[in-house]
Amino acid sequence: MLMNKKILIVDDDPRNIFALKLTLKARGYAIESCIMAQEAFEILKSDPQFSVILMDMMMPGIDGYEAVRIIRNTPEIKHIPVVAVTAQAMPEDRQKCIDAGANDYVSKPIDVDLLITAIEKLI
Template structure:
C-alpha cells in the first residue's frame, strides 16, 4: 500500500497518536506543526496521497492553508481532510467550503478517519 500522509497539527501529542495509528496500518507518515511548513513540504514533494489538516493553528490556520494549497499548481489536487475540535454542523460546512475534501472532528474516531482516507485513495 505505502500511501503517504502529511499530518499538520500544532499539538505534537495529536501528531504522535495519529502517526502510531496510521503507521500500524501501513501508511507512510510525515508531519509538521505549522501550516506554512506544510505548504513548503507539499511544494517540495508532490507525492502525498492525503493531508490531515488541523484547522485551528497559530499564525496560519487550516482554512487559509487549504486555500493556498488549492491555488498552488502541482499540489492543488492533493486531497485534504480537515481535522478539528469544532464539531458543529456549520463547522463541517465551513471546512468543505474552504476546500477540504472531508472532515473529521476531534477527539478522532479512528475508524471514521481511516474511512475518510480510504475514500480519497
C-alpha cells in the same frame, strides 16, 4: 501494499501528531508531519506525491482554513485531497471546512474508524 500511500499530518499539537502517526503507521501508511502550515507548503512543494493531507483547522499563524485555500490555489499541490481535522464539531463547522476546500472532515476527538474511512475514500 499501502507504504506508497503517504499522508502529511499538519497539527500544532505534537500529541495529536504522535497519536495519529502511531495509528496510521500501524495500518501501513507512510507518514510525514509538521506543526505549521508554512512548513507544510514547503514539504508539499518539495514532494507533491502525498496521497492525503490531514489538516488541523485551528492553528496559530496560518490556520487550516487559510492553508487549505492556499493549497487549492497552488497548481503543483492543489490535487492532493485534504481531510479537515478539528475540535469544532458543529454542523456548520463541517460546511466551513468543505467551503474552504477540504475534501472531508473528521472532528476531534478522532474516531479512528471514521478517519480511516475518510482517508480510504480519497486514496
